Amino acid sequence: MKDSTNNNTLLTKNIITRLAKYLRILKSLKSIGLIKVFSSNLGDAAGIAPTVVRKDFSILGINGNKKGGYIIDNLIKQIEGLLGIEDEYKAIIVGCGRIGKALIESEELKREHIHIIAGFDLTPSEPLNNVPIYTTDKMEEIVKKENIKIGIISVPNHAAIKVFEHMREAGIRGFLNFTSVDIKCGDKCPVGCEHKCVINQVNIGLELENLFHLVHITEKHPDLLIE
Ligand SMILES: NC(=O)c1ccc[n+]([C@@H]2O[C@H](COP(=O)([O-])OP(=O)(O)OC[C@H]3O[C@@H](n4cnc5c(N)ncnc54)[C@H](O)[C@@H]3O)[C@@H](O)[C@H]2O)c1
CATH class of the missing domain: 3.40.50.720 (NAD(P)-binding Rossmann-like Domain)
Incomplete structure (x- = not known):
């Protein structure tokens, strides 16, 4: 799929899934009155490294400001524009x-x-x-x-x-x-x-089988696991 934003980066299914996740989080942050968000806040809420969040946003052509963060309304607008969000x-x-x-x-x-x-x-x-x-x-x-x-x-x-x-x-x-x-x-x-x-x-x-394997490896071979 060709990115319809401002560069030639290709969107993967994983990026699209993450963008939908960010969108939910952004809307809930907005609903409690927040105006700005940092990649670290979004990363924490989504269980994703802040570097990945920043990379995803740069794909959308959104470059945050390390000190000021991102304006939540702008992020919502950009992500909705790309994902084709509908009311229903x-x-x-x-x-x-x-x-x-x-x-x-x-x-x-x-x-x-x-x-x-x-x-x-x-x-x-x-x-x-x-x-x-x-x-x-x-x-x-x-x-x-x-x-x-x-x-x-x-x-x-x-x-x-x-x-x-x-x-x-x-x-x-x-x-x-x-x-x-x-x-x-x-x-x-x-x-x-x-x-x-x-x-x-x-x-x-x-999914359950994967969970069994993950628990087994976490208990028996924790040294093999990376974040
Ligand atoms: N994805 C998962 O993790 C998971 C978990 C459990 C079950 N399943 C699978 O999900 C499917 C549904 O499971 P279920 O427990 O609801 O089954 P079910 O037997 O309770 O329901 C199946 C329904 O499909 C209908 N049906 C049969 N042929 C049809 C056709 N040609 N056109 C339209 N409807 C038709 C039947 O009349 C029935 O109402 C099964 O294939 C099952 O193996 C998946």
């Missing part, structure tokens, strides 16, 4: 079983302004938390009508690829995949794909 993020969920239902019922998502517009499953059911649950044949219609680009896949593994393809045809471009199927964009995707889909995988098992 609309998404659909395909597969309204245990995971799908839990997400539809999540108050946390609502607080994050993530609005699940509809759920889809093999059979229709009563609305959940005022979110309608349709059969999948209604997907194109709803996705187009509501101009939805983001979709969550929470179907059994065997249905993952077909569901992904159906969602892509309907117009979904960003996927949060809960199945353990490693979904790629297939033949239509040379690097991303002609549609430029982004697929993020959620794997709680892998």
